Amino acid sequence: MQIIEQVSTIRQTVQELRCKGKRIGLVPTMGALHEGHLQLLRTSVQENDITICSIFVNPTQFNNPDDYKLYPRMLEQDIALLKTVGCDYLFAPTAQEVYPQQQYLQFSFGKLEAVMEGEHRPGHFNGVATIVGKLFNFVQPHKAYFGQKDLQQVAIVRQLVHGLSFDLELVCYPIIREEDGLAMSSRNKRLNEKQRMLAPNLYKALQLAQSQLQAKPLQQIKEEVAAFLEPLEEVELEYFEFADSYTMQPVQSLQEGQELALCIAAYVGPVRLIDNLIVNLNES
């Protein structure tokens, strides 16, 4: 696996690969890789001639300076993991490479960024759109792989791709979980032992809500989710929402044929985690 730090080098490399007719898959990450990332990478390796993983802890998407400072960074371990899945290139630039001018565009995603992650993390999606747009520009992938865990991010990236006419296919990969149901996440590495024991309650709350869907009004289910998490010391619910899985807009009542996303964000100790479950209302 070749490691590239310079934007000019990755541009030249992909230009040469494209001239040879190679199909390129991109897996953008912030590192501290886990099995969720590795599944995205394995899928890209299967579906493309060349797989490029990017690792960049993007400062412009962090609305909380501590979250940025404490974000897990473990490049040597990541490199070893990338080799095990057959990744061809790691693109790991510095912030100076990515943002030489320290000038940032302002995007507007309308209603899509007014809810959930957009509402609770001001500026977050502007930073995500900025870095993802730059990565698409540098790497020119045929396919780009994102995880359903960050479902609203997928909707933002979809709008970015359509809005700027990027010529690529987006892949949204299902959530990979630990045995106890906790969605894998790099930030899980920041949990202490007690917090790690508490963290699967986010998924339990989603399952509780799913099990009540046909029986109770959505508002009542929201209250029950809050009541379920409330007694847990160190767990603080930020939001639990029923949303349309495509538009991310809040859903007040169920409709046949709808793909409903149950979305949750909560602090476990100092660590903010998110999770979601998609329910197809034809099947439930």
Ligand SMILES: Nc1ncnc2c1ncn2[C@@H]1O[C@H](COP(=O)(O)OP(=O)(O)OP(=O)(O)O)[C@@H](O)[C@H]1O
């Ligand atoms: N458990 C998972 N299953 C599938 N995809 C995942 C999972 N966790 C992360 N991803 C995806 O991997 C890509 C890179 O994510 P990122 O590097 O931010 O890791 P992360 O685990 O989401 O970290 P954190 O949530 O702590 O920021 C994103 O598209 C993300 O949605």
Ligand SMILES: CC(C)(CO)[C@@H](O)C(=O)[O-]
């Ligand atoms: C897409 C991404 C790599 C952009 O920094 C990040 O938001 C993430 O890891 O989900």
Ligand code: BAL
């Ligand atoms: N995995 C999503 C990126 C973030 O939380 O900043």
